[in-house]
Structure formats: structure tokens, C-alpha cells
Amino acid sequence: MxxxxxxxxxxxxxxxxxxxxxxxxxxxxxxxxxxxxxxxxxxxxxxxxxxxxxxxxxxxxxxxxxxxxxxxxxxxxxxxxxxxxxxxxxxxxxxxxxxxNDWIPRTVRDKAKKIEEAYNILEQRTLRTPTDEEVCQYLGITEKEFQQVIYDTSLSTFVSIDEAVGDEDEQKTARHSYIIDEVTPRPEAVAESQSLKEVLTHSIDKLPEKERLVVSLFYFEELTLSEIAEVMSLSPSRISQLHSKAIFRLRSSLTRFKTQLM
Known part of the structure; x- marks a missing residue:
């Protein structure tokens, strides 16, 4: 073979x-x-x-x-x-x-941004992963409304890894560029990439058990969400929600990482 x-x-x-x-x-x-x-x-x-x-x-x-x-x-x-x-x-x-083709409405992006900010602020306040109830309380919404926002922003969480890291006036670099590089990286880029990997590894370890499992099966085992749903005996929509919440938490870690580099 x-x-x-x-x-x-x-x-x-x-x-x-x-x-x-x-x-x-x-x-x-x-x-x-x-x-x-x-x-x-x-x-x-x-x-x-x-x-x-x-x-x-x-x-x-x-x-x-x-x-x-x-x-x-x-x-x-x-x-x-x-x-x-x-x-x-x-x-x-x-x-x-x-x-x-405008698949992602501005309102959906705004909702996604508010949830990401909520996770970021609450994690810094409590020094731990915030619960759904805490996020709901911070945003002033019910848990049902929160779950609907998570569902509505599911597309945003799949897109997020390709969005640029940086402000409007900065040269933008997609998040996955830290992982897949098309040219030989400079020494400082290697150090930055290694730091990012450490941040992501630590952040994934801190995820709630179900979210951590979804991330592991999706990104490392390369299962589809429907296959993960079978493995975890949950509905595909529930797996999508868990994935969305995990990505919001990880994005807040990436945001803090970027702030530290500035």
C-alpha cells in the first residue's frame, strides 16, 4: 500500500x-x-x-x-x-x-458581535467560562431569545475563522493564516503563531465538556455536524448551537490575544 x-x-x-x-x-x-x-x-x-x-x-x-x-x-x-x-x-x-450575495445580514453580524463581547467581558470579570444564564443576564434577554440568537448566528461562527484580525486601518490577516502559511514565515511570525496555538489550546481546554467535544470532533477528527450529532445522541441543530457557543468563546480569546500584541 x-x-x-x-x-x-x-x-x-x-x-x-x-x-x-x-x-x-x-x-x-x-x-x-x-x-x-x-x-x-x-x-x-x-x-x-x-x-x-x-x-x-x-x-x-x-x-x-x-x-x-x-x-x-x-x-x-x-x-x-x-x-x-x-x-x-x-x-x-x-x-x-x-x-x-448577502447571506449574512448586518443584524446577524451585530448579534454575533454582542454575544462575543459578552463572553469576553464576563470571562475577564469572573476569570472562568461564563454560563448561558450569565450571558443572558448580561445581554438582558431570555434563554429562549439567547438560543435563537445562537441559531441565527450559526453562519457567522463558521465564517469567523476567515475574517481578518486587525482594525480598519491595519493590514488585515485572516485567522487561518496563523495556521496555514503560504510563504516561509519570519521568526517573529513563528513565535506569534506558536503563542496563538497555545492560547487556542488553553481556551479549548477551558470549554464546557460538550462544546469541547464538538470542537474536537469537528476540527480534529473532521466529522460533519450530522455525524457528531449521531456520536453524541443529539440533534444536528443542538450540535450547531454548541459549536456556535464554542466559537464565540474562542473568538473572545483571539480578541484578547490580538489586543496583547498591539
Missing amino acids: ARTNNHDRVKEFDKWISWKEEGCKEAEAELVERFLPLVTKVANRLAIGLPNNVDKDDLISYGRFGLLDALNKFDHTRGLQFETYAMWRIRGAMIDGLRE
């Missing part, structure tokens, strides 16, 4: 050389066909938990542009895994497409 995989990698690398260095269009077409299933894979993961008015076919359409962009920008000489690089590009293209 190992030989077959190694043989496939050699053949794939030959195709990169044929296209990038020799201009072979046939090799380009073969690479596109080879990695096209990545678009569907990313669309299936992103579609879970999104509002019903988001059409998965639209996600796939946006994602194809992301795949082509990834193929054109990928440096095959660096020995990196194209799949990892491409999935971020594909996901980013899907999210850009959603934004351009």
Missing part, C-alpha cells in the same frame, strides 16, 4: 512539473479532475448548520473558483500537501461568495 501511495505521489508531482514548468494543458486538466472532489467535501462540511436558504450547489460553484485559484497559486516545489492548502482556498472562496 505504501508503495502505491508513493507511486501515486510521484505521478502527481510529474503532472505538476508538466503543467507548471512545461505548460502542458492536459496535465492541468488531470490535476483539476484529480482534486475536484475536494470541492464537494468542503461544501458538505460547510453546509451543515448553515441557514436553509444557502444552496449547497452555490457553495460548490464558488468552491470551484477557489480550487482553480489554489491550483494556480500552489508552489509544487516546496513539498507541501496540496489538499490542505486547497481546502482553505476552497472554503475561503465559498465564504466570499456567500458574503457577496
Whole structure:
């Protein structure tokens, strides 16, 4: 099996050389066909938990542009895994497409921002993870209203990792750029990235048990939310809510991290 995989990698690398260095269009077409299933894979993961008015076919359409962009920008000489690089590009293209078509209303973004601020302020006050009841009390809403806000902002929590870190006047860097870097990082960038990983690791460890499990299964085990729902014997909508709350808590940690760098 190992030989077959190694043989496939050699053949794939030959195709990169044929296209990038020799201009072979046939090799380009073969690479596109080879990695096209990545678009569907990313669309299936992103579609879970999104509002019903988001059409998965639209996600796939946006994602194809992301795949082509990834193929054109990928440096095959660096020995990196194209799949990892491409999935971020594909996901980013899907999210850009959603934004351009106003899938996320301003009111939803405002609600998401208020919840994120509530988690941030309450955690600094209490030096622990705030409960839902405490967040509700701070925002002056009922728990039912809070859960509705969490549901309405589910799309925002999936988008958040691609949003820029920085103020309007700063050069913006997407959060995932700390994890996936397209160029050789500077020493200070390596230190900053390591610090961010430590912040996220600590923040994930502090999450309530169910939220921590959802984050682990979704981002590390790469299960879909529907698969996680089966594992945890909960409804997909409940898993989506747990995911949303976890991301709000993690975003508050990222905000504090950014403030410390300034």
C-alpha cells in the first residue's frame, strides 16, 4: 500500500512539473479532475448548520473558483500537501461568495458581535467560562431569545475563522493564516503563531465538556455536524448551537490575544 501511495505521489508531482514548468494543458486538466472532489467535501462540511436558504450547489460553484485559484497559486516545489492548502482556498472562496450575495445580514453580524463581547467581558470579570444564564443576564434577554440568537448566528461562527484580525486601518490577516502559511514565515511570525496555538489550546481546554467535544470532533477528527450529532445522541441543530457557543468563546480569546500584541 505504501508503495502505491508513493507511486501515486510521484505521478502527481510529474503532472505538476508538466503543467507548471512545461505548460502542458492536459496535465492541468488531470490535476483539476484529480482534486475536484475536494470541492464537494468542503461544501458538505460547510453546509451543515448553515441557514436553509444557502444552496449547497452555490457553495460548490464558488468552491470551484477557489480550487482553480489554489491550483494556480500552489508552489509544487516546496513539498507541501496540496489538499490542505486547497481546502482553505476552497472554503475561503465559498465564504466570499456567500458574503457577496448577502447571506449574512448586518443584524446577524451585530448579534454575533454582542454575544462575543459578552463572553469576553464576563470571562475577564469572573476569570472562568461564563454560563448561558450569565450571558443572558448580561445581554438582558431570555434563554429562549439567547438560543435563537445562537441559531441565527450559526453562519457567522463558521465564517469567523476567515475574517481578518486587525482594525480598519491595519493590514488585515485572516485567522487561518496563523495556521496555514503560504510563504516561509519570519521568526517573529513563528513565535506569534506558536503563542496563538497555545492560547487556542488553553481556551479549548477551558470549554464546557460538550462544546469541547464538538470542537474536537469537528476540527480534529473532521466529522460533519450530522455525524457528531449521531456520536453524541443529539440533534444536528443542538450540535450547531454548541459549536456556535464554542466559537464565540474562542473568538473572545483571539480578541484578547490580538489586543496583547498591539
